[in-house]
Amino acid sequence: MVKSRKPLFALTALGVLLAVGLAPVASAQDKVRIGFITDMSSQYSDGDGKGGVAAIQMAIDDMGGKLLGKPIELLTADHQNKADIASTRAREWVDTQDVQLLIAGTNTATALAMGQVANEKKRVLLINGAYSSNITGANCSPYWVHYNSDTTAIARGTGRAVLAQGGKTWALLTADYTFGHTLEADVTKVVTDGGGQVIKSIRAPFHANDFSSYLIQVQATKAQILGFANAGGDFMNALKASEEFGLIPQMKPVALMVFANEIEALGLKQTQGLMFTDSWFWDRTPEARKWTDRFFAKTKKMPTSLQASDYSSAMAWFQAVERAKTLDADKVMAELKAKPLNDMFGKGTIQPNGRYAHDMYLLQVKSPQEAKGPHDFIKHLQTMPASEVWATKEEAKCPIWK
Secondary structure, three states, rough: OHHHEEEEEEHHHHHHHHHHHHHHHHHHOOOOOEEEEOOOOOOOOOOOOOHHHHHHHHHHHHHHOHHHHHEEEEEEEEEEOOHHHHHHHHHHHHHHHHOOOEEEEOHHHHHHHHHHHHHHHHEEEEEOOOOOHHOOOOOOOEEEEEOOHHHHHHHHHHHHHHHHOOEEEEEEEEOOOOHHHHHHHHHHHHHOOOOOOOEEEEEEOOOOOHHHHHHHHHHHHOOOOOOOOOHHHHEEEEEEEEOOOOOOOOOOEEEEEOOOOHHHHHOOOHHOOEEEOOOOOOOOOOOHHHHHHHHHHHHHHOOHHHHHHHHHHHHHHHHHHHHHOOOOOOHHHHHHHHEEEEEEEEEEEEEEOEEEOOEEEEEEEEOOOOOOOOOOOOOEEEEEEEHHHOHHHHOOOOOOOO
C-alpha cells in the first residue's frame, strides 16, 4: 500500500508545482533566459524601449541564437518608471524562469531596484539607461556593470566645454528624482571647480506638464546658462517652454542629457548649436555605421547610444559566458573585468567598481544649412579620453574598489 501511494503523491506534487508556476525553473535549464526591463510606454521609451529590445535580439542572433549550446530566450517588460514594478518582475523572472542575466534600461530608481534583486540572487545586471554616478559609487555592487554613461561623465564633458566658452553663471532646471539630483550635484561640482557659479537649481517633478512656475524662478537668476538637468520628454518639453517663455536666446540652453531621437523630434531649427556629451554616435567608426545600417533595416529608426549599448553589453556578457564556460555570475564578472572590450560601441575596460570606462564624445547639433540629409545632424567636436571623464577610485568611494 505504501509503495503504491508514493508515485501517486509524486504525481500530485508535480501537478501542484505546474499549477502554481514553479515548474518552469526545471525546464528553464534547457534555455538561457535573459531579462530586459525598461520604459516601453512613457517618456523614455523612444530612446530605449522597443528599439532596445531589437538591439538585444540582434546580439542574440549574432550569437547564432545559442549560448553554451542552449537556445537564448529574451524576456521583456515595461517598468512604467516604477521601481516596485521593476523589482517585482526581476524577482519573478529569476525565481520562476531561472533568468541568468538582467538588463536595466532607462531610469535610475528602477535600475537600483533591479540591482537589489541581482545582489540577492547573484545575477549579473547590465545597466544601460540609468545615469546616476552613485551606481558605481557608494551603491556599487560586484554584480553590476554600468555600461553606457553616467552623470559624472556628461557633467564633465559638457560642463567643462561651456565653461571654456565663458559660460560662468548657471541656473539648473532639474528633474526631481535620483538621476536629476545626482546630475545636479555633478554639474555643480564641475562648474564650481572651473571657477563658475550655479546661482540656483530649480527642481521640477518628473513628467511635469507645466514648467511656467519653474521658468519664472530660472529667469530671476539672470544667469548666462540654462542647464537642463533632466532627460527624455521632460527635456523636450522644458526646452520648448523655455523658448515660448522668452528665456532663449536671453540665456544659452545647455542640454546635459539628450539623445539623437529627441533632436530629430525637436528638429534642427529648435536645437541647432546645442552641445551635449554622449557615449556613442553612429558615425563614430565604420563598424558603428555598419551596425547602424543593420539596426535601421530592422527598426526603420536610427539608434540611440542606449540602444547601441544594449547590443554591445549583451554581446560582452555572451562572450564572457563562453570564455568562462559557465553561467556562474562571479566567474562571468571576473571574465568581463579581465579582458578589454573593443567593438562597434567603444573600447575600454570594466573597472573594479563596475564602471565600463570608455571614451566619451562632445557633440553639437548642426544647423539646417549644415545638414546633408535627414539623419545628418550631429557634429563631433571632441573625443574625451576615459581617463578624464570617469570618477577615480578616490572620487567614486566604492567599497569594493580596493
